[in-house]
Amino acid sequence: MASIRDVAKLAGVSPSTVSRALSQKIYVEEETRNKVLAAIRELDYKPSLAARSLKNTNSKLLGLVLPDIQNPYYPKIVKYIEEYARDKGYSVILCDTFEDKERECGFFATLENLFVDGILFLPSTEDTNHILPYIGKIPIVIINRKFDIGVTCVLGDDYAGGYEVGKYLMEQGHKRIVCMINDKKRQYNPERLDGFSRAFKEFKMDGADFDIVKNVSSVEDACRKAREFLVKADERPTAVFVFNDNLVSGVYHAAYELGIKIPEELSVVGYDDALSSLYMVPPLTTYEHPAKEIAQMALNLLIQEIQEKENNGGSVCRIAGKLQIRQSACPPGEMKEKVNKQ
Secondary structure (H helix, E strand, C coil), X not given: CCCHHHHHHHHCCCHHHHHHHHHCCCCCCHHHHHXXXXXXXXXXXXXXXXXXXXXXXXXXXXXXXXXXXXXXXXXXXXXXXXXXXXXXXXXXXXXXXXXXXXXXXHHHHHHHHXXXXXXXXXXXXXXXXXXXXXXXXXXXXXXXXXXXXXXXXXXXXXXXXXXHHHHHHHHHCCCEEEEECCCCCCCHHHHHHHHHHHHHHHHCCCCCEEEEECCCCCHHHHHHHHHHHHCCHHHCCXXXXXXXXXXXXXXHHHHHHCCCCCXXXXXXXXXXXXXXXXXCXXXXXXXXXXXXXXXXXXXXXXXXXXXXXXXXXXXXXXXXXXXXXXXXXXXXXXXXXXXXXX
C-alpha cells in the first residue's frame, strides 16, 4: 500500500507539501497541487482513516465527473459549473472519464480520498452499480440522467425538446423527415424520439412519414449514413433532425459533397445548442439543452446537501430548454422557390 512518502517522492515534493495539498488549509501552487493529485491517482494512495477523522471542516472542493470534454456540449456545462462554484466559494476538480466506466470508478475513489465535499456526476453509461458504495458517504448530484438510486438528478426535459422540434418541422410543412440518433439505448434519446413522435401524430399530415437512423457513432459515421439517404433523389427527405449537435457537421459535409444546399434543399435541426452551432454555415437551428440552468440547479442542490448534511432523497428536477431558430431550416415551399430562382 502506498504511503504519503511514496506520493511525495513521485510528485517530487516533500511529505508536508502533500499534506498541505490535501488539507486545502494552506496555499499550494496550482502546478504543485496537480503533481500531487496525479501521483495520488497513479499510486492509488488512500489517506488513513485516522487522518480522515481529523477533517472537521469542509474542503471547499467539488468533483465534476463527465464522459468526454471533447463533446461540444460539455465545455458549456463545465464553464457554468466553474462559474457558479467560484461564486459560492468552491473549487472544482475536473475528471474526464473518456466514457470508460472503470475510469469513473477510479475517479470516485480518488475524489473520496481527496475529501471533496460533493460530486457532480455526468454518467457515461446507464450502469450505476459502481457508484452505489458512495451514496450516503459523499453528497452526489447526477446531471442529465435519471436513476432511482436515492440520488438527486437534474436533467433537461428531453421529451419536451423532441416535441418542440417535431412541432416546428411539421408547422413548416415537412412531410419526409429523418431522425438521426447516436445511441438509442441512452435514456434521453427515446424521450426525444417519443416527444417528436407525439408532435408528428398531432399534425396528421397526409403522406407524412419519418425514418430513424440509429447508432450514429461519430461525425464520420453521420456523414456516411447521411450520404446513403441523401443520394436517393426521389426518396430524399426534406428535413433531418439530428439528436446531437456533435454529429451535425457530418450531415453538412454529406450535403456539401452531393451539392445539396442547406436549407434550400434540405433543412437540418440539431439538439443541445453546442458552442459550435452558432458558427456553422449556415448557423444551426437547434434545441437548446439548458446547460446554464442545469448547472446552477445541480450546484445549488449539491451545496444544500453539503450544508444540511442530508440526502435530498432522490428528487428529480427537469428543466425545459428552447428552440434556437437560425438559418439551417425553412419550409419545403421556400426551398423550391429559392432553388428555382438560382
